[in-house]
Amino acid sequence: MADSTEGAPTAAPQQPLVMQIVVRRDLLEAEGWGVGPLMAQVAHATSAVLHETRERPETQTYLDDLKNMRKVVMQTADQVSIERLASLLAAADPPIAHHLWIEQPENVPTCLALAPNRRDNKIKKALDKSGARLWKG
Numbered sequence: 001m002a003d004s005t006e007g008a009p010t011a012a013p014q015q016p017l018v019m020q021i022v023v024r025r026d027l028l029e030a031e032g033w034g035v036g037p038l039m040a041q042v043a044h045a046t047s048a049v050l051h052e053t054r055e056r057p058e059t060q061t062y063l064d065d066l067k068n069m070r071k072v073v074m075q076t077a078d079q080v081s082i083e084r085l086a087s088l089l090a091a092a093d094p095p096i097a098h099h100l101w102i103e104q105p106e107n108v109p110t111c112l113a114l115a116p117n118r119r120d121n122k123i124k125k126a127l128d129k130s131g132a133r134l135w136k137g
Contacts, residue, residue, distance in 0.1 A: 015118040017062045018070040021046060022112045022132050024082050025075040038110075042073070045101035045113035053097050053115040062116035073135040074127065082109055085130035089114070092122050 021042055027033040053059040062069065076082045082100065086109075089096040097115035102108065117123060 016068070016070055017058055017116040018072055018119060019046065019049075019062070019116050020072050020074055020114045020123070020127065020132075022074045022076055022082060022085060022114075022127075022130075023135065024078060024110055025135075026078045027110060041101055041103065041110040042113070044103075045099050045111040046071075048101060049097065049099035049113040049115050052099060056097065056115060058116045058118075074132045075135045076130060076132050079109055081131045082112055085112055085126060085132060088126035088129055089123075092126065096123060096126065 023038055023042060027041075028035070028038060050059060050063070054063075076085060086098065086100040089098045089112075096117070099113050100109050101111045101113070103110045114123065
């Protein structure tokens, strides 16, 4: 008897969950922020987005697998580019879950963290359009 799955299309493996974290590069280079303060901005943004999306199945799955968490740290050039990214994510249909951290009392947007996701094309396009790229040393 033939196997009933013979010749059936196989499903593509599912992308692993990842968080993209986008930091303004100009804060380090032009504004004189230290690495420590920038790391604090990353912690603020990632904590905020995980808290805000704690009921989403993707966030719960991400948090349940501590040994396999994936994060990608990216950079944007400046305030305009990080605000453009936030706008593109918010305007997607449906909106893409993220948190733009705004440091107080300065009222300065510093870091954007996306909720755990599977890197769909809408996210890739928004990152590309805003000029986000991998953080380089």
